[in-house]
Amino acid sequence: MTATVFHAGFLTSVQDLGRTGYRQFGVSLAGALDVFALRVANLLVGNDESAAGLEITFGGLRLQFADERIVAWCGGDFDVQIESRSLPAGHATRLQACEELKFGRPQIGCRSWLAISGGVDVPIVLGSRSTDLRANFGGFGGRALRDGDVLQLGARPGSPIPATERISSWSASKPWSQTAVSTPVLRFVRGAAWDLFNDVTIQRFTSEAFAVSTDSDRMGVRLDGLELRRDNDVDLISEAVAPGTIQVPSSGKPILLLGDCQTIGGYPKIAHVITVDLGIAAQLRAGDHVRFSEVSLADAHRLLLERESELKRFRIGVSLHAV
Amino acid sequence: MEIVPLGDSALIVRVRERFEDAPDQALTEVLRTFRRLQDAAIPGVIELAPAYTTVAVFFDPMVVTNAGPKPDEALDWLTERVRAAVAPHMRGGHGRGAASRVRLVEIPVCYDPEFALDLDHVALQAKLTPTEVVDLHSRAEYRVSCIGFVPGFPFLAGLPKELATPRRATPRKEIPTGSVAIGGAQTGIYPLRSPGGWNVIGRTPTRLFDPEKSPPAFLRAGDRVRFRAITREEFEALAP
Numbered sequence: 001m002t003a004t005v006f007h008a009g010f011l012t013s014v015q016d017l018g019r020t021g022y023r024q025f026g027v028s029l030a031g032a033l034d035v036f037a038l039r040v041a042n043l044l045v046g047n048d049e050s051a052a053g054l055e056i057t058f059g060g061l062r063l064q065f066a067d068e069r070i071v072a073w074c075g076g077d078f079d080v081q082i083e084s085r086s087l088p089a090g091h092a093t094r095l096q097a098c099e100e101l102k103f104g105r106p107q108i109g110c111r112s113w114l115a116i117s118g119g120v121d122v123p124i125v126l127g128s129r130s131t132d133l134r135a136n137f138g139g140f141g142g143r144a145l146r147d148g149d150v151l152q153l154g155a156r157p158g159s160p161i162p163a164t165e166r167i168s169s170w171s172a173s174k175p176w177s178q179t180a181v182s183t184p185v186l187r188f189v190r191g192a193a194w195d196l197f198n199d200v201t202i203q204r205f206t207s208e209a210f211a212v213s214t215d216s217d218r219m220g221v222r223l224d225g226l227e228l229r230r231d232n233d234v235d236l237i238s239e240a241v242a243p244g245t246i247q248v249p250s251s252g253k254p255i256l257l258l259g260d261c262q263t264i265g266g267y268p269k270i271a272h273v274i275t276v277d278l279g280i281a282a283q284l285r286a287g288d289h290v291r292f293s294e295v296s297l298a299d300a301h302r303l304l305l306e307r308e309s310e311l312k313r314f315r316i317g318v319s320l321h322a323v
Numbered sequence: 324m325e326i327v328p329l330g331d332s333a334l335i336v337r338v339r340e341r342f343e344d345a346p347d348q349a350l351t352e353v354l355r356t357f358r359r360l361q362d363a364a365i366p367g368v369i370e371l372a373p374a375y376t377t378v379a380v381f382f383d384p385m386v387v388t389n390a391g392p393k394p395d396e397a398l399d400w401l402t403e404r405v406r407a408a409v410a411p412h413m414r415g416g417h418g419r420g421a422a423s424r425v426r427l428v429e430i431p432v433c434y435d436p437e438f439a440l441d442l443d444h445v446a447l448q449a450k451l452t453p454t455e456v457v458d459l460h461s462r463a464e465y466r467v468s469c470i471g472f473v474p475g476f477p478f479l480a481g482l483p484k485e486l487a488t489p490r491r492a493t494p495r496k497e498i499p500t501g502s503v504a505i506g507g508a509q510t511g512i513y514p515l516r517s518p519g520g521w522n523v524i525g526r527t528p529t530r531l532f533d534p535e536k537s538p539p540a541f542l543r544a545g546d547r548v549r550f551r552a553i554t555r556e557e558f559e560a561l562a563p
Contacts, residue, residue: 025540240379264471272330298395
């Protein structure tokens with residue numbers, strides 16, 4: 001069965017948890033910029049966590065299914081409507097065939113992830129259903145969705161389908177489902193080039209707010225305002241970078257890399273946003289102000305372990321509520 | 324050798340400090356480290372990525388922390404495992420076995436003026452004729468230092484010094500697929516139509532990236548590469 005896209009909106013693409021294993025060939029991770037949000041949404045509709053869903057940027061998406069499906073979404077502060085009723089983040093609901101699902105513009109944040117029971121069924125390319133928008137492969141024809149596209153959906157898993165009242169009674173908590181915040185603070189661990197910056201620069205990096213520039217995209221968030229200068233501005237030998245890496249080109253304006261980033265880079269890496277905060281980074285939009293706060297690597301791992309064990313409890317909870 | 328964290332889910336093993344002074348040796352050491360880490364199959368390691376003087380080790384912190392240590396010891400534990408896996412190389416000197424496995428790949432290139440957008444510019448910079456540039460470029464032997472920028476893009480070391488040309492001040496919005504180009508002291512090939520600032524001197528009909536293939540990239544780090552100058556007719560015959 002299918003989903004028909006009436007309006008694709010600003011930028012909507014098919015994404016799963018990303019493409020790993022091919023960095024040595026220069027292939028980017030891609031995938032949902034907030035994989036945790038997509039995993040939660042998938043669990044809510046009874047999918048495997050890694051099923052492909054839609055990443056919606058700045059709303060404007062309108063779509064309809066050819067058969068009955070369960071849907072849920074997590075992400076920014078979007079107004080989502082099914083015909084005349086609204087669907088809050090982190091809640092699963094049943095969508096009848098030919099009912100229209102509509103994403104409005106977000107108040108806070110810029111992205112959301114929609115899970116559809118059965119998942120979006122596009123071919124697996126290099127181990128993933130994610131769209132590589134830079135190299136134009138994977139996902140739906142290697143590109144963002146356009147008005148009029150018809151997507152294949154997977155078979156609905158886990159039959160019998162959970163009863164409607166059960167679906168709506170189970171929801172994800174707000175910090176999980178509504179990941180955009182009005183005063184974002186990103187926690188980071190030190191990068192290899194940390195010591196190349198003097199104390200004053202480090203002090204400014206960790207105390208002042210950076211403005212998100214308009215030329216930010218799925219590759220990275222460009223930050224304006226403060227310029228982080230180095231005393232000795234030599235070029236470094238290119239080496240691996242990853243989503244979360246904050247690199248500082250000679251302009252002094254830092255770039256926070258996201259899922260579509262290149263696999264290598266030669267700019268100094270001042271810091272790395274920790275994995276549990278990448279979902280907050282994925283919501284940054286032009287004009288937002290963001291601050292950075294240091295944590296230890298041990299804390300970064302502890303926070304990740306905590307969140308994963310909470311997700312494990314959530315997964316059990318969801319499965320108990322399915323009939 | 325040093326091992327430094329790259330965020331909370333990766334490590335960088337830095338085999339050498341410098342690259343330019345001995346690219347061949349650096350790549351041989353990097354590849355040996357890469358293979359040793361591959362063979363070690365350390366629990367939780369997802370993938371490895373070699374580049375110039377480093378091998379990046381991407382890992383799943385959930386697996387690493389569950390593999391024994393407490394969360395605050397996960398990184399130390401992994402670092403020790405990585406150190407042990409690559410240690411034989413630090414003691415073992417120059418393993419000839421690894422070096423002999425290096426492939427030599429020939430890539431046909433058409434230096435036709437229609438493809439060679441910046442050949443005249445490169446020639447002018449080098450104070451050579453375009454023919455001399457083509458001769459020098461197609462006679463040298465190169466080595467893939469790294470694959471990156473876009474999928475399948477090889478950064479090649481070994482460019483004759485005379486041909487080194489700074490990147491264009493204003494990058495082109497679109498460089499055609501297969502363009503062979505010079506950027507600073509390196510040469511490379513654009514596997515996909517993409518923006519870029521390198522000086523284009525030819526085009527290859529060889530497909531350098533195909534996501535339907537395994538592996539998807541035609542070249543890999545460490546490969547030795549030679550360019551073979553071909554005519555326009557040969558190019559058309561070889562083009563997919």
